[in-house]
Amino acid sequence: MVEKGRSLQFAGRRRMKGQFFILGAVLLCALFYIGMPPPEAITMVFTGDLSYLHRNIGEEFPKALNFGVNQSRSCNDLLNFTRFIYNKMRERRINFTAAWLVTEYTDPDNPLNSNLNVIIGNFLGLETSFTVNISVGSSETIESALISDNSTDSILFQASAISGIYNLTISFNNYEKKITLSRGKISIYSKIELNRAGEIIIDEITG
Amino acid sequence: MRKGVWHTLESIMAGIIIILFLVAIVSRQTSVAPGPNVIIMQGLEELRDLDKKGILRDYVIDRNNTGLDSEVQIDFFNHSISICDTGGNCNGSAPSARSIWVATYFVAGKNNYTPYEVILYLW
Numbered sequence: 001m002v003e004k005g006r007s008l009q010f011a012g013r014r015r016m017k018g019q020f021f022i023l024g025a026v027l028l029c030a031l032f033y034i035g036m037p038p039p040e041a042i043t044m045v046f047t048g049d050l051s052y053l054h055r056n057i058g059e060e061f062p063k064a065l066n067f068g069v070n071q072s073r074s075c076n077d078l079l080n081f082t083r084f085i086y087n088k089m090r091e092r093r094i095n096f097t098a099a100w101l102v103t104e105y106t107d108p109d110n111p112l113n114s115n116l117n118v119i120i121g122n123f124l125g126l127e128t129s130f131t132v133n134i135s136v137g138s139s140e141t142i143e144s145a146l147i148s149d150n151s152t153d154s155i156l157f158q159a160s161a162i163s164g165i166y167n168l169t170i171s172f173n174n175y176e177k178k179i180t181l182s183r184g185k186i187s188i189y190s191k192i193e194l195n196r197a198g199e200i201i202i203d204e205i206t207g
Numbered sequence: 208m209r210k211g212v213w214h215t216l217e218s219i220m221a222g223i224i225i226i227l228f229l230v231a232i233v234s235r236q237t238s239v240a241p242g243p244n245v246i247i248m249q250g251l252e253e254l255r256d257l258d259k260k261g262i263l264r265d266y267v268i269d270r271n272n273t274g275l276d277s278e279v280q281i282d283f284f285n286h287s288i289s290i291c292d293t294g295g296n297c298n299g300s301a302p303s304a305r306s307i308w309v310a311t312y313f314v315a316g317k318n319n320y321t322p323y324e325v326i327l328y329l330w
Contacts, residue, residue: 021214025221029228036232049310052251060315067320077320084293084322085313092311 050094050194050201057085057192058205065102065188075102075119078188079152082123086150093196098123100190101132101170103181106156111184116157122147124173133169134161179206247310250281250327254312264317266290267325272299281329289326297326304330 061078068077082098089096100121107114120130131144132155141161147153162183169178170189181187193202257263257278266275267290276288276299289299301307312325 019217021217021221022224025224029225032228033232049247049251052248053311053313056255056313060313064315064320064322067316067318071319073320077315080293081315081320081322088311088313088324 050196050199053089053094054192054194054201054203058190058203061100061190061192061205062188062207065186069104069186074104075121075152078102079121082121083150086123089194095195096123096193097125097195098190098192099128099130099172100188101168103168103185103187105184105186113159115159116162116183117154118143118157118168119152119154120145120147120170121152122149125149128172131171132157133171135167135169136161136163177204246281246284247308247327247329250279250286250329251310251312253279253281254310254325254327258312258314263312263325264314267314267323268317268321270298270323275325279327284329286330287328289328291324291326293322299326302328302330306330 060081064081065075065078068074071077078100082100086096086098098121102119102121104117104119105111105114106117116134118132120132122128122130127146127148129144129146131142133140133142134157135141139161141157143155143157145153145155164183165180166183167178167180169176171177175191177189177191179187179189188205188207190205191202192205193200195201254263257275262278263275266272266278270290272288272290275290276286279286279288285302285304287299287302289297289301291297308329310327310329312327314323314325316322
């Protein structure tokens with residue numbers, strides 16, 4: 001009886017010695033887990049939002065232009081809004097590039113007889129050469145401007161170069177776009193590209 | 208002999224416990240919750256619809272993020288809105304949830320140029 005009791009006692013001790021490894025592992029894991037900092041919030045951006053963002057920006061560009069024109073600030077508000085969008089896109093690791101063109105008249109009160117001012121905004125990431133071709137019937141007037149990145153420049157066309165309806169072609173970086181415009185109306189054309197890790201949305205807005 | 212084998216087995220088990228624990232911790236750190244894309248699109252469309260109805264810009268110009276959030280109806284998810292100006296000053300902040308989905312809507316202004324960024328958080 002005594003022998004049996006001793007042997008059980010020894011057997012228990014033997015098992016307990018071995019179980020310290022497992023117990024130690026569990027304790028180690030528990031201590032490590034307790035010592036871990038609380039998990040940080042993971043903010044995830046919806047990956048299907050590029051087309052949505054593009055549409056949103058495209059709709060806001062003409063509004064920013066209108067606000068500026070109404071306050072006699074020409075393209076300044078559009079310029080500031082483009083920079084605002086550029087910065088916000090960078091925060092989201094979206095590569096935003098844009099080029100826009102605005103037609104306005106040197107005498108807003110008499111647009112039908114005043115010269116045409118074509119203002120171009122370059123946000124393509126590089127100094128870029130822009131060519132603007134205005135055609136009325138068979139006559140063409142071509143002007144060019146080398147514009148630094150993140151800035152604007154303007155090209156002046158004489159009133160005689162335009163008529164009631166005229167075609168304007170803008171060319172840059174082997175890209176060309178022809179638009180038909182009405183004299184006297186402030187118009188905007190923009191080409192916006194959003195690129196995030198290979199997901200690319202490119203579209204144009206004319207208004 | 209048997210005692211040594213038993214200790215070896217137990218030490219292996221202890222090692223397995225530690226490895227499993229580390230694997231669980233690392234996978235938890237890197238796991239990304241599945242995206243409720245449809246729900247977020249619904250939220251974005253709601254912001255757009257509110258804008259079309261002429262509701263959104265009033266809230267944005269007033270920087271009333273809670274009022275705008277009350278107009279957004281999204282089932283199954285908690286949501287909140289921040290309205291931020293160009294200087295990064297925001298009304299409303301990101302929730303303190305572990306996984307947050309973000310959607311953004313830009314506003315150039317209402318009657319004059321007052322640009323804001325509307326951020327919709329879902330969690």
